[in-house]
Amino acid sequence: MIKAIDERRAKIAEGLDAAARGNKSLEAAKIAAMTFEKEGRAKAHDILTDAEKRAQAIEASAKEKAVLEAQRIINAAKADAAQEIVRAKEILRDQVSGLVVAGAEQILRREINAQNHSDLLAQFKAQL
Template sequence: MNINSTLFFQAIVFLILVWFTMKFVWPPIAKALDERAQKIADGLAAADKAKTELAAANQRVEQQLTASRNETASLLADAERRAQAIIDEAKSRANVEADKIVATAHADAQQQLVQAREALRDQVAVLAVSGAEQILRREVNAQVHADLLNRLKTEL
């Protein structure tokens, strides 16, 4: 065999192999590579989209937290104001009740003072009659001298 013919047949076989590879093997490999590149590009786009959505979600969460904190602070301030108002109202009611109790006690003391004066007048009248009876050494009629005793009570 001749080396030229061998090289010629090897070149023809190589060209057939190249044609067969380009016709039947290369398109599925290129298609698989293109699909893989498309999947990677879609994955990166989805990751970027997810990253922006995460940032937006974090921002919404921060806004909601800020709103919740502000609402909580305002509710706390309202509660403190209501508590202070309740305390002030209770103090004013307690002062009014204390004034009523003092006024009632004062009225009771005045009434007891009047009753004590009346009792003292009665005792003084009885003592005066008893003293007059002993001075005169005779019996004094209490019914006859009732006017005298009543005048004496009013003067005392």
């Protein structure tokens, strides 16, 4: 009987030791899990921060490119407008010079008197 009690005590002591080791392992596992969770959250935070920085850099780059493209388009439009103004002035000069030559021809064909000269000038003014 004493032997059975001793065996039972040994088994109980073994069970208590195993339970204590299990509790220690459980605590160690909890601590490891918490550490792992903290590290995971820190990594996730770092990844989000890096992603936000990259997004801001991409946005800034896109804005810069858009501003440069807009300026290029504006400059091209201004250059085109300036060329059109020059062409329009040349056409206008050609037309005015043609009218002047035509008027001079008509004046020279008519006899020179003040009334005819005045009438022709009035007609030219109306055409211009």
